[in-house]
Amino acid sequence: MKVLSPMDAVWMYVDGPQTPMHVASLCIYSLPEGAPEGWLQGLIEKLRSHREFTAPYNLKLASPRLKSVLPTWVEAEDIDLDYHFRHSALAKPGGERELGVLISRLHSHPMDLSQPLWEVHVIEGLEGNRFAIYTKIHHSLVDGVGGIRLLIKALSADPDAREVVAPWSVGTRRSGPLPARQHAASLSKLWSGVKDRTTAMPGVAKSFASMARDAVLRAPDVALPFATPRSLLNGPVSAQRRFATQHYTLPRVKAVARAAGVTVNDVFLGLSAAALRRYLGELGALPERPLTAGVPVSVRPKGDEATANAISFIFANLNTHIEDPVARLRAIGESTRLAKERLQDLPRSGIADYTSMLMTPYILQVFSGLGGHMRPVFNLTISNVPGPDRPLYLCGARLEHLYPVSVLLHGQALNITSASYAGQFNIGFTGCRKTLPHMQRLAVFTGEALEELERSLRLGAKAPLEARAVAEQR
Amino acid sequence: MKVLSPMDAVWMYVDGPQTPMHVASLCIYSLPEGAPEGWLQGLIEKLRSHREFTAPYNLKLASPRLKSVLPTWVEAEDIDLDYHFRHSALAKPGGERELGVLISRLHSHPMDLSQPLWEVHVIEGLEGNRFAIYTKIHHSLVDGVGGIRLLIKALSADPDAREVVAPWSVGTRRSGPLPARQHAASLSKLWSGVKDRTTAMPGVAKSFASMARDAVLRAPDVALPFATPRSLLNGPVSAQRRFATQHYTLPRVKAVARAAGVTVNDVFLGLSAAALRRYLGELGALPERPLTAGVPVSVRPKGDEATANAISFIFANLNTHIEDPVARLRAIGESTRLAKERLQDLPRSGIADYTSMLMTPYILQVFSGLGGHMRPVFNLTISNVPGPDRPLYLCGARLEHLYPVSVLLHGQALNITSASYAGQFNIGFTGCRKTLPHMQRLAVFTGEALEELERSLRLGAKAPLEARAVAEQR
Numbered sequence: 001m002k003v004l005s006p007m008d009a010v011w012m013y014v015d016g017p018q019t020p021m022h023v024a025s026l027c028i029y030s031l032p033e034g035a036p037e038g039w040l041q042g043l044i045e046k047l048r049s050h051r052e053f054t055a056p057y058n059l060k061l062a063s064p065r066l067k068s069v070l071p072t073w074v075e076a077e078d079i080d081l082d083y084h085f086r087h088s089a090l091a092k093p094g095g096e097r098e099l100g101v102l103i104s105r106l107h108s109h110p111m112d113l114s115q116p117l118w119e120v121h122v123i124e125g126l127e128g129n130r131f132a133i134y135t136k137i138h139h140s141l142v143d144g145v146g147g148i149r150l151l152i153k154a155l156s157a158d159p160d161a162r163e164v165v166a167p168w169s170v171g172t173r174r175s176g177p178l179p180a181r182q183h184a185a186s187l188s189k190l191w192s193g194v195k196d197r198t199t200a201m202p203g204v205a206k207s208f209a210s211m212a213r214d215a216v217l218r219a220p221d222v223a224l225p226f227a228t229p230r231s232l233l234n235g236p237v238s239a240q241r242r243f244a245t246q247h248y249t250l251p252r253v254k255a256v257a258r259a260a261g262v263t264v265n266d267v268f269l270g271l272s273a274a275a276l277r278r279y280l281g282e283l284g285a286l287p288e289r290p291l292t293a294g295v296p297v298s299v300r301p302k303g304d305e306a307t308a309n310a311i312s313f314i315f316a317n318l319n320t321h322i323e324d325p326v327a328r329l330r331a332i333g334e335s336t337r338l339a340k341e342r343l344q345d346l347p348r349s350g351i352a353d354y355t356s357m358l359m360t361p362y363i364l365q366v367f368s369g370l371g372g373h374m375r376p377v378f379n380l381t382i383s384n385v386p387g388p389d390r391p392l393y394l395c396g397a398r399l400e401h402l403y404p405v406s407v408l409l410h411g412q413a414l415n416i417t418s419a420s421y422a423g424q425f426n427i428g429f430t431g432c433r434k435t436l437p438h439m440q441r442l443a444v445f446t447g448e449a450l451e452e453l454e455r456s457l458r459l460g461a462k463a464p465l466e467a468r469a470v471a472e473q474r
Numbered sequence: 475m476k477v478l479s480p481m482d483a484v485w486m487y488v489d490g491p492q493t494p495m496h497v498a499s500l501c502i503y504s505l506p507e508g509a510p511e512g513w514l515q516g517l518i519e520k521l522r523s524h525r526e527f528t529a530p531y532n533l534k535l536a537s538p539r540l541k542s543v544l545p546t547w548v549e550a551e552d553i554d555l556d557y558h559f560r561h562s563a564l565a566k567p568g569g570e571r572e573l574g575v576l577i578s579r580l581h582s583h584p585m586d587l588s589q590p591l592w593e594v595h596v597i598e599g600l601e602g603n604r605f606a607i608y609t610k611i612h613h614s615l616v617d618g619v620g621g622i623r624l625l626i627k628a629l630s631a632d633p634d635a636r637e638v639v640a641p642w643s644v645g646t647r648r649s650g651p652l653p654a655r656q657h658a659a660s661l662s663k664l665w666s667g668v669k670d671r672t673t674a675m676p677g678v679a680k681s682f683a684s685m686a687r688d689a690v691l692r693a694p695d696v697a698l699p700f701a702t703p704r705s706l707l708n709g710p711v712s713a714q715r716r717f718a719t720q721h722y723t724l725p726r727v728k729a730v731a732r733a734a735g736v737t738v739n740d741v742f743l744g745l746s747a748a749a750l751r752r753y754l755g756e757l758g759a760l761p762e763r764p765l766t767a768g769v770p771v772s773v774r775p776k777g778d779e780a781t782a783n784a785i786s787f788i789f790a791n792l793n794t795h796i797e798d799p800v801a802r803l804r805a806i807g808e809s810t811r812l813a814k815e816r817l818q819d820l821p822r823s824g825i826a827d828y829t830s831m832l833m834t835p836y837i838l839q840v841f842s843g844l845g846g847h848m849r850p851v852f853n854l855t856i857s858n859v860p861g862p863d864r865p866l867y868l869c870g871a872r873l874e875h876l877y878p879v880s881v882l883l884h885g886q887a888l889n890i891t892s893a894s895y896a897g898q899f900n901i902g903f904t905g906c907r908k909t910l911p912h913m914q915r916l917a918v919f920t921g922e923a924l925e926e927l928e929r930s931l932r933l934g935a936k937a938p939l940e941a942r943a944v945a946e947q948r
Contacts, residue, residue, distance in 0.1 A: 018588075041566065083714060083907065086579070089563035089599060092515065105560070109583050112713045114492075124565060239586045240557060433557070 001062065004071045004140060011140040012061075012071040014409060018239045020110040022117070023144070024136040024405035025151055025419075026103055026245075026428065031129045032159075032396035040124055040131055043164065043395055044087055047122075050166035053079050056141040056150075057118055057168035064113035071140070076116045084118060084168070090125035099126060100243055100440075106134055107405050107430070108241045117141060120167055130400065135167065139407055144296070144385035147404075148419065155392035155399060164395050229287035231280065232435060233413045234376040240433035244443040245403050247426045248450055256450070259457040260326060262333030265384045267453075268425070269293060269336070270329035272382050272416050273318040274449035275442050280320075282441075291318040294378040295336070314339035315378055325449070326456045380414045381406070387421040403428040414442075475536065478545045478614060485614040486535075486545040488883060492713045494584040496591070497618070498610040498879035499625055499893075500577055500719075500902065505603045506633075506870035514598055514605055517638065517869055518561055521596075524640035527553050530615040530624075531592055531642035538587035545614070550590045558592060558642070564599035573600060574717055574914075580608055581879050581904070582715045591615060594641055604874065609641065613881055618770070618859035621878075622893065629866035629873060638869050703761035705754065706909060707887045708850040714907035718917040719877050721900045722924055730924070733931040734800060736807030739858050741927075742899070743767060743810070744803035746856050746890050747792040748923035749916050754794075756915075765792040768852040769810070788813035789852055799923070800930045854888045855880070861895040877902040888916075 004012065015021040031039060058079065062072040088106075090098045102123065111117050117138035124131050135151065142150060153170040156163065250264075257267045273291070280286040293316045317335035322328040385404055392399045403426050404417040413435035418427045427446065431439045453459075478486065489495040505513060532553065536546040562580075564572045576597065585591050591612035598605050609625065616624060627644040630637065724738075731741045747765070754760040767790045791809035796802040859878055866873045877900050878891040887909035892901045901920065905913045927933075 080907070087565040087575075089565045091561040091563045091598060101561075108586075112582075114712060115714075125563060238588060240589075433554070 002073045004073065008140045009071050011138065011407075012067045015067065015113075015138075015140075017110065018237055019407070019409050020239075021139045021407050022107075022111055022136050023139050023142070023147060023407055024107060024134055025147060026243075026401075026403040026405055027133045027135070027151070027399055028126070028401040028403075029131055029133070029394055029397040030400055031131065032398075035129075035396075040122070043397075044122055046164040046395070047166045048081065048085060050164075050169045051081060052169045053116070054169055054171040056137070057084075057116060059141065060116045061113055067113060079116060081168075083115065084120065086119060086121045088121050088123050090123060092125075094125040094127045096245075099123070099132060100245075103134060103243045103405065104241050104433070106136070107243055108239060108433070110239070111136070111138060118168070131397075133394075134405075136405075144383060144404065144417070144419075148385055148387050148402075151402075152388050152392060155394055157390055157392060159391075159393045159396060159398065161393065162395055228292045228376050228378050229289040230376065231287050231291060231379050232283070232285045233291075233379050234411045235413065235435065236410045237408050237413050237432040238434040241408070242429075242431045242433050242436060242439045243405055244429040244431075244440045245401075245427065246429070246443040246446050247401060247403075247424055248447075250420055250423050250425045252450060252454070253425050255459050256329075256453050256457060259459055260329050260333070260453075262329060263336070264425075265295070266329065266333040266336055268384050268418055268427075269295070269316050269318065269332050269382055270325070270453065271446050271449045273320055273328060273332060274325055274452065275445035276318065276380075277320045278445045278449075279442050286320065288321065290322075291320045291379040292316065293318055293380055293382040295339075296381065296383045314342075316382070318379075324456075325452050329453065376411050380412060380416065383415070383417040385417060385419045387419040389420075389422065391422045401426050406430045408432055416442075476547045478547065482614045483545050485612065485881075486541045489541065489587075489612075489614075491584070492711050493881070493883055494713075495613045495881050496581075496585055496610050497613050497616070497621060497881055498581060498608055499621060500717075500875075500877040500879055501607045501609070501625070501873055502600070502875040502877075503605055503607065503868055503871040504874055505605065506872075509603075509870075514596070517871075518596055520638040520869070521640045522555065522559060524638075524643045525555065526643045527590070528643055528645035530611070531558075531590060533615065534590045535587055541587060553590060555642075557589060558594060560593060560595045562595050562597045564597060566599075568599040568601045570719075573597070573606060574719075577608060577717045577879065578715050578907070580610070581717060582713060582907070584713070585610070585612060592642070605871075607868075608879075610879075618857060618878065618891070618893075622859055622861050622876075625876075626862050626866060629868055631864055631866060633865075633867045633870060633872065635867065636869055702766045702850050702852050703763040704850065705761050705765060705853050706757070706759045707765075707853050708885045709887065709909065710884045711882050711887050711906040712908040715882070716903075716905045716907050716910060716913045717879055718903040718905075718914045719875075719901065720903070720917040720920050721875060721877075721898055722921075724894055724897050724899050726924060726928070727899050729933050730803075730927050730931060733933055734803050734807070734927075736803060737810070738899075739769070740803065740807040740810055742858050742892055742901075743769070743790050743792060743806050743856055744799070744927065745920050745923045747794055747802060747806060748799055748926065749919035750792065750854075751794045752919045752923075753916050760794065762795065764796075765794045765853040766790065767792055767854055767856040769813075770855065770857045788816075790856070792853075798930075799926050803927065850885050854886060854890065857889070857891040859891060859893045861893040863894075863896065865896045875900050880904045882906055890916075 003009075011021040053076075058075050059073040060076040061067055062074045066072070088102065090102060092098070106119075106121060111119070118141070119134075119136040121134040121136075122131065123134060126132055137147065137150075150167065150170065154165045154167040253264055253267050257264045260267070262270070272293070276291060277286060294313045295316050297312055297314055314336060316332060316339065319328045319331040319335070322331055383404075383406070387402055399421070401424065402419050402421045404419050405428050406415040406417045408415060408430065413432040415430045416427060417430070418425060420426070427443070429439060429442055431442075436442075477483075485495040527550075532549050533547040534550040535541055536548045540546070562576065564576060566572075580593075580595060585593070592615070593608075593610040595608040595610075596605065597608060600606055611621065611624075624641065624644065628639045628641040727738055727741050731738045734741070734744075736744070746767070750765060751760060768787045769790050771786055771788055788810060790806060790813065793802045793805040793809070796805055857878075857880070861876055873895070875898065876893050876895045878893050879902050880889040880891045882889060882904065887906035889904045890901060891904070892899055894900070901917070903913060903916055905916075910916075
């Protein structure tokens, strides 16, 4: 029996019928060369033979009814593997479109809160001798960095390794083959035992609110995000999702960062900004004032092997009012530089308060039923999760792409999250089906935005243009 | 804007996270002879081109939040067909097992109550040149007879007809090619405009309770069902489902009915009783007192083309304490004969009160959070829905089997519903995944129970034993 820490519990408070708080990864694998007919079925059977469940896969809510009052984990007994581990198939022709339809649908299904909060779906029928694994887990159990860690523990850097480790059996102690790099590592030093320093309690909403008030009094300039403009991204969201993907080679992104004098993360924000400017512009819905993004940063101490939540936020001004792409990118870089300085200036013990304060509007929205009707804190979340550097294999099947599928909140109808992997930069767009018609355009525009930056910065297109992986439910 | 009638609204009151109130049909079709590659994809595209939505497919709740207070239908605008009409595929080898797994999973997914409350899933990859269509609709929109009516309106009795009518475009006015026979037609005369005579209101739970009290005072013997024994079927249910199927030829069932001097429906109850006796016996969980079944009977007036709810109940004593199968079957026949007499003795205006009274315990359970902890009204629902007599075709594809997939309530972890069709008797078993391990055994035992009755009644097994279609999620 373990009461959730406030940073884990917050995902339970905001979990609701339209805003289920599960995150997921979509991994695309290619079959090993010369794999015989039935290879995938064999893999599934090997995985299914693993019946040991290690944390967090063995945890469930003690009482789903009390999830918003006193969320508590207990170890589940009699875990029904066939409920959690599922085998699906794509409709023909099994292309990116069909995959996008299925992922959109799987990600729209709420989880049964009376079960351990995870699902692993093996998906056959993907064209080009490939298959996919969609892994869903509640955000109160993992954050992005923790999720990637869990994922890679079941994989091997050795293409010839044939050992099969089920994701639910990997445990949290043993390190993965390639530890994930520390994201925003410079921030980790700020994190000094404030986690778990308070315990969740029935009056938690009230205490969050008072923490937020304190934080604002102590650091009035952090109120800046509340100046964010309203946009179509910031209404109530529906329960249905769309999912689309895009990917680049990491060297292309790095070359743009170098040439413009910004970070890789700034380029990612710049590409998202360009795509949003164009997408909203075409709908006649681009706000005059610039859009802002909340950018989660990990505050996990170095050497912390845990997978639970250790996240704070910085704010990025997306400068969507600037027409010139390079000037826009540099302005974004300046904005994130200032935001990081501001976060580092906060007293150590203030990080948790600051983070709580940012979540407070969502918690209050949930309790008051105001979801999506309040002024947005920021217009959308754009998150960059570092993944493994080198290629990984599942029983000889190469992991080709790794896409994050994320959460939405009322007032946050779009989430753009990237994951680097083996020289690639993969982006997952998770959106509200109702709010974002033709969301695949965002993915297409993001791809074209990189080409535009390369042209403006006079970078030779040395790398051939990749095929675009655009998958989305119509 | 239309306030739901009490008989429709009751399904909204009892709808909850563990007890979503959708019903479904599973139709198995064989491809037309010589159908070219891509035939099914062509059918899907033709269906998708139909963008007219007729009642009840165009209705949605005015406010899902008020569903238990004042449920009201409004006509939906901008219906998102790609949300409602879905294309899925079976994992290999695409047998009955894989189909059962998928149907169990689809039927476990709750509906998004902010959308029109239906889904149509075309499922490819079923072995033997077949495909399936799973159609899900909220019980507050249709009852069993209404559901079958809607279904057959999109089909043709002519194998050469190539007209494609989408289920959501058929309307409720035009008759189907073969009207469903009136189920329990003798009861229909009892139904005289009591429907819609009261309107739903916020105090509905209270008024139901007082109607129930009146009914008990007027007809004390109807309290009989409350003497039902507790059994493992009568605890709280989980949100997850299992689904299994069985089918016979109708002549076999009729021969047993004739030989034993009972009705076809009694034979169905007898087969269910035999299977339950054996299943619970093997688990050491057969109650000493006989199990009872609630048997929905249609009270739809002849000529009423509506599809909304017109259901009352009779009680059948399943006589599971009797070992001899023929004696057990005859005792069941005697029990249903008495129950029908009792229902016919009720004053005309009493039918709705009587029905409401039977639902009252469930409604009170929902409002009081007592679900599954009260004494059961009956141990399970066993329902027989008459389907079309002659073979039907969808654009030349023959409908081979038609299985009902039904609802569970807290305290009702199993539902057995049959549908007759073109000389067949098809049975769908819908169960709570947690309560009923190895539920496919019930389907197998039901098959063996018919063979046992045939032997005991010395009926020559003229018909060859059919292949058993047993599909269930492991």
